[in-house]
Amino acid sequence: MEKRVIEGNLRKMQTELTSPIQYTLNLGEEKIDMTSLVGSNFKMHFTGTINCVNCGRLTKKSFAQGFCFLCFRDSPNNAECIIRPELCRAHLGEGRDPEWEERNHNQPHVVYLAISSGIKVGVTRETQVPYRWIDQGASRAVKIAVTENRYQAGMMEVALKEFASDKTPWQRMLKNEVATDIDIIETKDLLIDKLDEEWMELVTDDDEVTELNYPALRFPLKVKSHNLDKEPILEGKLEAIKGQYLLLEGGIVINIRKYGGYFVAVEIDA
DSSP: OOEEEEEEEOOOOEEEOOSSOEEEEEETTEEEESGGGTTSEEEEEEEEEEBOTTTOOBOSSOBTTTBOHHHHHHOGGGOHHHHOGGGOOGGGTOSSSHHHHHHHTSSOEEEEEEESSSEEEEEEEGGGTTHHHHHTTOSEEEEEEEESSHHHHHHHHHHHHTTSBSOOOHHHHHTTOOOOSOOHHHHHHHHHTTSOGGGGGGBOOOOOOEEOOOOBSOOOSSOEEOOTTTOOEEEEEEEEEETTEEEEGGGEEEEGGGGTTEEEEEEEEO
């Protein structure tokens, strides 16, 4: 069968909440329907070139999923409050770039409960629902609260982390070891009961549970991460996609988001 080669810099895959999830990989001007490739042979070759996902400049080393060092140090996209939202100062008119912070962080945020391998409390901008849940490989998710800004959401998350993790064990998530014995609405109610009175007006009674179904032939029993820096060629049968991971035969997995800015050539059937 004739092959087609598509080149471009990696970015995280775009997603749509369908069943199964629709994944699209954008390379340059081309869009690759990744969901339709599950079950097919897949080949990716890293050319050795890396462009910063923020400014586009060439960089020998990638920091924090695709930044050059200067953007890693200075860009609001990589500020400390991205990882720790309780440190956000957007509501005070402060931050690395106050205008950027106003547009992105001084906006409604959602505190949510998700289930993958276990329960997880998280935070995302309201406009990123359900995409954030998909990126984390959640199987079910529900809103706990809607806040006025990122700081409030971060403080609520801190309050709830004592009772529910804010981390997703990625190996168990990729093996699809989903906790099926957890009642997500009951757990939501239990967590709400743990909140101080100051947060109660932000709690939502929206109990709609979002179910997420990922494209897969099968999930692996064991997983092994592929490192493009050490092995520039990734090749094999694509057996599943979950979160921002491609899962190939033999349990080989790669986090596409980790390699943001890497210039690759992808070979698919024409």
